[in-house]
Amino acid sequence: MSVAADLAPWPVAATPGDTMSATVFAEFGPPDVLHRATVATPRPAADEVLVQVAAVSVGRLLDLSARAGTHPYAKFDLPHVLGAEHAGVVAALGAEVSGLEVGQRVAVFPAVSCGACALCLRGVEEACPSLQLIGTHRPGAYADYVAVPARNVHPVPEGVSPVEASALALSGPVARNQLTRAGFEPGQWVLVQGAASALGSTTVALARHLGGRVVATSRSAAKRERLAALGIEAVLDATSPTFVADVRELTDGHGVDLAIDDLGEPAVWAATMDALAVAGTVVTSGAFLGGGVSMNLLRLYSSCQRVVGVRTGNPASVRATWAEVALGFRPVLDRAFPIDQAAAAHCHVESDTNVGRVSLVHTL
Ligand SMILES: NC(=O)c1ccc[n+]([C@@H]2O[C@H](COP(=O)([O-])OP(=O)(O)OC[C@H]3O[C@@H](n4cnc5c(N)ncnc54)[C@H](OP(=O)(O)O)[C@@H]3O)[C@@H](O)[C@H]2O)c1
Numbered sequence: 109m110s111v112a113a114d115l116a117p118w119p120v121a122a123t124p125g126d127t128m129s130a131t132v133f134a135e136f137g138p139p140d141v142l143h144r145a146t147v148a149t150p151r152p153a154a155d156e157v158l159v160q161v162a163a164v165s166v167g168r169l170l171d172l173s174a175r176a177g178t179h180p181y182a183k184f185d186l187p188h189v190l191g192a193e194h195a196g197v198v199a200a201l202g203a204e205v206s207g208l209e210v211g212q213r214v215a216v217f218p219a220v221s222c223g224a225c226a227l228c229l230r231g232v233e234e235a236c237p238s239l240q241l242i243g244t245h246r247p248g249a250y251a252d253y254v255a256v257p258a259r260n261v262h263p264v265p266e267g268v269s270p271v272e273a274s275a276l277a278l279s280g281p282v283a284r285n286q287l288t289r290a291g292f293e294p295g296q297w298v299l300v301q302g303a304a305s306a307l308g309s310t311t312v313a314l315a316r317h318l319g320g321r322v323v324a325t326s327r328s329a330a331k332r333e334r335l336a337a338l339g340i341e342a343v344l345d346a347t348s349p350t351f352v353a354d355v356r357e358l359t360d361g362h363g364v365d366l367a368i369d370d371l372g373e374p375a376v377w378a379a380t381m382d383a384l385a386v387a388g389t390v391v392t393s394g395a396f397l398g399g400g401v402s403m404n405l406l407r408l409y410s411s412c413q414r415v416v417g418v419r420t421g422n423p424a425s426v427r428a429t430w431a432e433v434a435l436g437f438r439p440v441l442d443r444a445f446p447i448d449q450a451a452a453a454h455c456h457v458e459s460d461t462n463v464g465r466v467s468l469v470h471t472l
């Protein structure tokens with residue numbers, strides 16, 4: 109059973125007990141390896157905050173692949189608590205934390221960089237060699253409470269629901285960083301492949317919010333219908349034989365200035381490159397379909413095009429995201445499930461029918 113996402117209210121901060129409920133998995137496998145358990149409540153370190161979780165969003169790589177045992181690079185100590193993208197209220201503060209207060213509504217950016225290496229000091233924290241993810245390398249938010257570094261916590265503006273805040277906690281800063289690294293400007297044509305996906309839908313919403321003209325794609329007619337209902341300029345099927353001609357026609361022959369392709373599927377990638385304008389930029393932040401794509405370097409250099417890898421967000425893109433949220437930027441929401449139905453939420457994402465974010469909520 110899923111619920112309307114806006115039914116979930118923000119919780120009132122409660123005094124944490126010694127134990128809490130969490131959804132864990134002790135072996136890799138299908139969604140039903142996820143089960144409820146009573147575990148010790150984490151204690152925040154001096155520079156950490158204890159967050160009482162209100163909502164946590166489900167992602168394909170960080171949640172589904174991790175639980176299935178097919179995550180391409182992370183190692184897990186089992187049993188493990190998943191949950192990267194989350195929002196909640198501050199329940200306790202570490203001894204050295206200032207600037208936050210108990211009861212405050214916050215979203216947690218789950219990528220923890222060292223803050224001290226040359227790349228972090230250059231403002232490229234997403235490339236930090238010791239980058240860790242909450243919910244992957246440390247316990248996550250499929251739990252009543254999670255202890256997180258205070259510098260990963262960002263206040264949530266008024267009028268934003270817990271599900272919206274959790275849906276933006278990681279994908280918002282990734283989408284913002286994608287557009288920044290690509291040199292996005294208002295008025296540009298932006299192609300988003302896999303636009304119904306968790307990340308793709310967020311990039312679509314942000315590009316539109318910032319004044320981009322968006323071409324969104326899905327292979328599914330049902331998803332294209334739901335995407336079109338969002339008011340997007342054009343919704344196409346990248347696997348259609350007329351796709352590139354359709355994009356050229358839409359853009360008066362110009363092609364798209366910017367393309368986002370987080371899929372890593374060879375035929376979709378070829379369509380992305382064929383639809384790209386001279387001096388255009390392609391950004392990729394994922395390749396769950398393999399990533400072994402081919403490139404015509406002759407065309408790339410002679411058309412002055414760029415391909416940019418964006419691993420994740422960074423503190424600057426977190427701040428920029430929440431500034432845009434205060435101005436009305438919102439994610440695309442699909443469905444929310446109660447936290448004790450995490451397996452059903454994983455099945456739903458696995459079925460590949462979502463348009464936008466699938467979340468787990470604690471307060472129903
Ligand atoms: N770097 C980061 O921080 C970050 C964060 C989040 C996600 N990601 C990446 O973004 C990608 C999407 O993840 P998600 O969680 O957003 O996905 P999701 O919500 O599960 O959506 C899956 C997407 O994959 C597309 N797809 C599935 N099979 C396909 C195929 N054979 N050919 C073409 N398209 C296919 C679907 O398109 P249809 O509509 O056509 O079915 C849909 O758009 C992954 O590579 C993930 O690793 C990266």
Ligand SMILES: [Zn+2]
Nearest residue numbers: 222225228236
């Ligand atoms: Zn670093």
